[in-house]
Amino acid sequence: MKSGCRDLEKALRGDAPELRTAFEEHAASCPACARELAEWAQISAAGPALKKRWASPELWPAIRQQLAEQSQRPRVSRAGFFSRALPGFAIASLFVLASAGLWVFRNSRGREPLTSSWQTTKDPLLTERAVDEVEAAEKQYLDSIDKLSKLAEPRLASATSPVMLNYREKLALLDSAIADLKSGIEENRFNTHLRRELLAMYREKQQTLQNLMKEVPS
Amino acid sequence: MIRSRVSIARAVLAALLLAAPPARAERDPRSDFDRDFSRTLPVKAGERLDIEHSQGAIRITTHKLPEIQVKAHISVSSSDTEGAQKFGEGIAVSVEDTGGAIVVRTRYPEKKWHFTGSGHVSYAVDFDIVAPETMPVTARNRFGDVTIDGVKADTTVSNANGKVAVHDGKGMSRIDTSFGAIELLRHAGPADVTGANGSILLTDVGGPATIRNRFGSIVAKNIQGATQISGGNGSVEARDVTGNLNVTNSFGTVEATGVTGDVSINNNNGAVTVENVSGSAELEGSFGKIRASKVKKGLRVRSQNGEVSAVDVGGSANLRTSFGQAEADRIQGDLTAENANGGVRASAIQGAANIRTSFSQVLVNGVGGRVDVDNSNGSIEVQVTPGKAGACAPVSLKTSFGPIRVFLPDGGGYAVDARTSFGKIRSELPLTTSGTFTTEALQGKIGDGKCPLTLSNSNGNIDIQKAK
Numbered sequence: 001m002k003s004g005c006r007d008l009e010k011a012l013r014g015d016a017p018e019l020r021t022a023f024e025e026h027a028a029s030c031p032a033c034a035r036e037l038a039e040w041a042q043i044s045a046a047g048p049a050l051k052k053r054w055a056s057p058e059l060w061p062a063i064r065q066q067l068a069e070q071s072q073r074p075r076v077s078r079a080g081f082f083s084r085a086l087p088g089f090a091i092a093s094l095f096v097l098a099s100a101g102l103w104v105f106r107n108s109r110g111r112e113p114l115t116s117s118w119q120t121t122k123d124p125l126l127t128e129r130a131v132d133e134v135e136a137a138e139k140q141y142l143d144s145i146d147k148l149s150k151l152a153e154p155r156l157a158s159a160t161s162p163v164m165l166n167y168r169e170k171l172a173l174l175d176s177a178i179a180d181l182k183s184g185i186e187e188n189r190f191n192t193h194l195r196r197e198l199l200a201m202y203r204e205k206q207q208t209l210q211n212l213m214k215e216v217p218s
Numbered sequence: 219m220i221r222s223r224v225s226i227a228r229a230v231l232a233a234l235l236l237a238a239p240p241a242r243a244e245r246d247p248r249s250d251f252d253r254d255f256s257r258t259l260p261v262k263a264g265e266r267l268d269i270e271h272s273q274g275a276i277r278i279t280t281h282k283l284p285e286i287q288v289k290a291h292i293s294v295s296s297s298d299t300e301g302a303q304k305f306g307e308g309i310a311v312s313v314e315d316t317g318g319a320i321v322v323r324t325r326y327p328e329k330k331w332h333f334t335g336s337g338h339v340s341y342a343v344d345f346d347i348v349a350p351e352t353m354p355v356t357a358r359n360r361f362g363d364v365t366i367d368g369v370k371a372d373t374t375v376s377n378a379n380g381k382v383a384v385h386d387g388k389g390m391s392r393i394d395t396s397f398g399a400i401e402l403l404r405h406a407g408p409a410d411v412t413g414a415n416g417s418i419l420l421t422d423v424g425g426p427a428t429i430r431n432r433f434g435s436i437v438a439k440n441i442q443g444a445t446q447i448s449g450g451n452g453s454v455e456a457r458d459v460t461g462n463l464n465v466t467n468s469f470g471t472v473e474a475t476g477v478t479g480d481v482s483i484n485n486n487n488g489a490v491t492v493e494n495v496s497g498s499a500e501l502e503g504s505f506g507k508i509r510a511s512k513v514k515k516g517l518r519v520r521s522q523n524g525e526v527s528a529v530d531v532g533g534s535a536n537l538r539t540s541f542g543q544a545e546a547d548r549i550q551g552d553l554t555a556e557n558a559n560g561g562v563r564a565s566a567i568q569g570a571a572n573i574r575t576s577f578s579q580v581l582v583n584g585v586g587g588r589v590d591v592d593n594s595n596g597s598i599e600v601q602v603t604p605g606k607a608g609a610c611a612p613v614s615l616k617t618s619f620g621p622i623r624v625f626l627p628d629g630g631g632y633a634v635d636a637r638t639s640f641g642k643i644r645s646e647l648p649l650t651t652s653g654t655f656t657t658e659a660l661q662g663k664i665g666d667g668k669c670p671l672t673l674s675n676s677n678g679n680i681d682i683q684k685a686k
Contacts, residue, residue, distance in 0.1 A: 124274060124342030125250070125295045163487065166451055166469060170433050173415060177397045181379060184361055188273060190295050190340030193362055197379050197397065204415070 002026075005033050012040055039151070039213070118192065125190045134195045141202035148209035155212065167212045174205045251306035255290040257313045259320055261350050266371075269322040272360035274343040275380075280351035280368040286320050287348040288313050296339040305339050322347070354389070363398070370406075381416070388424075399434070408443060417452070426461065435470065444479065453488075462497070471506070480515075489524075498533065507542075516551065525560075534569060544575075552587065561596075570611075579620075586611065593617035597678075601625045601685060610669035618676035625685045631665030634682070638675035645682040
């Protein structure tokens with residue numbers, strides 16, 4: 001099978017392994033495609049680290065322990081009412097949890113996974129708990145920005161095309177806003193407006209870097 | 219089996235309960251200090267409001283009374299009770315009548331103490347001001363939103379790191395902000411708006427509007443005056459503009475609909491779509507598609523590497539591009555299309571058609587006036603329509619390395635001069651030859667031979683056929 005520069009997207013989709021192989025063969029003799037393929041490989045490698053997880057490390061050990069305890073207990077001939085009703089309770093509990101999850105996510109529109117009080121409060125100053133939440137969110141953005149910045153750095157350093165120069169200008173503008181807000185926050189840590197604005201700038205910087213990485217190098 | 223399922227369900231339920239995070243109590247080891255400031259001053263005719271502020275919102279509404287009510291809510295939070303109170307009391311809000319203006323200022327005390335560990339002081343001052351509705355307003359803010367409702371006089375707002383919303387106003391509105399959205403709604407007067415990184419929305423503006431933005435989107439709807447838009451990296455949408463519209467942009471799409479005057483758009487790397495223009499339109503771009511429809515007067519399109527199309531143009535249309543298809547349909551005036559490495563398709567052209575391209579196909583169907591096509595390395599196919607009241611519409615088609623096919627209407631009279639090399643000349647219509655007659659060169663008449671039909675080719679056939 002022959003492959004060309006236009007087949008990159010199909011090859012990356014992974015539907016047809018032979019297309020991927022053919023594209024890799026093509027990339028061996030095409031420096032532009034080889035660079036593109038290498039960058040996608042870097043993004044794929046960085047992807048799992050960017051993925052957000054809600055870790056419940058206690059969950060599986062607790063299930064395992066409960067099962068072990070169950071198996072150790074002497075068997076009783078007749079299950080009580082609670083035991084008989086337990087599957088129903090478990091299903092109902094899972095349903096309630098799922099509904100709560102749907103309710104929480106109902107208006108996120110892909111911006112923020114959770115609607116926290118600090119996002120909607122009209123109070124000019126945040127509580128400590130809210131600031132903890134904001135700082136946790138900031139840290140996630142910063143981790144993501146850090147990884148994306150490393151990937152974007154070579155492209156930005158050698159930027160000559162108008163679109164790349166434009167990205168560089170926008171990132172510089174965002175960095176100046178971030179620096180401005182951070183200096184404000186140093187003096188005024190619980191100010192709701194400052195914290196929201198800083199988070200919005202981080203979000204925009206992350207989005208800008210993601211868009212930059214989607215640009216096909218000219 | 220059932221026992222096993224019960225065990226698993228019990229284990230899952232218990233584990234879920236165990237894994238659920240405990241409800242976290244609010245833990246705010248800090249002291250809050252709140253203070254309200256309120257002052258009312260009479261306002262003399264012609265006085266303006268001048269407010270300079272930071273670290274908080276400014277909200278201005280209006281009333282009919284000749285007085286201004288300034289209220290400020292001061293919020294301070296600190297890990298140090300005494301410090302919170304000291305800092306809060308040190309925040310000074312001043313309201314002064316200088317004769318020409320009511321001047322409102324906020325001054326924050328210098329933080330002269332240092333905390334160790336998690337010690338802190340944070341603060342904000344939010345203003346709620348009610349001013350006479352005819353009082354002009356100048357507001358400068360940092361790190362806070364500005365909202366102005368119902369001011370029927372000039373407003374000037376300069377903000378940094380905050381949104382600006384001006385609603386139901388009148389008079390000249392000047393707004394600039396960095397890193398915040400701008401919203402100007404239902405404004406009876408001209409507007410001059412500058413943003414940097416936020417979106418800009420203007421609707422129902424009763425005067426000319428000048429809008430600048432660098433990285434945010436721009437939407438301007440129902441603008442009753444000439445509109446000048448300088449965008450950058452965001453999309454631009456202009457609808458229902460009474461007057462001329464001028465747009466420059468770089469990387470976003472530009473859409474303009476319903477303009478009563480002339481339209482001029484220059485967009486470097488994004489698509490341009492223009493519809494319902496009562497005047498003429500001049501559209502320029504580099505890499506994006508350019509589409510124009512329902513332009514009542516003339517249309518001029520310049521693109522470097524994009525597709526261009528013109529539909530329902532009241533005057534003449536002039537299209538130029540390269541590496542993209544050029545299309546023109548229902549043009550009431552003349553059509554001039556220049557392309558390179560891209561095809562040209564033209565139909566229902568009431569005036570003359572003058573078409574140049576290379577390395578692609580030219581298709582022409584229905585031209586009221588003269589047809590002049592010059593192609594290199596591409597085919598030409600032309601459906602000739604009868605001239606109005608027997609008027610002569612000369613046809614001249616020239617190409618190389620591609621066939622020429624021309625369809626002539628019944629009853630038309632043409633003086634045919636056809637030449638090719640390495641090709642054949644064929645005619646479906648009866649032709650009276652005169653002069654040269656070989657398979658590669660032909661001169662003769664169709665009908666009365668009134669109208670020149672010049673067909674020139676190199677390395678391709680020439681077919682003269684009856685109109686379909």
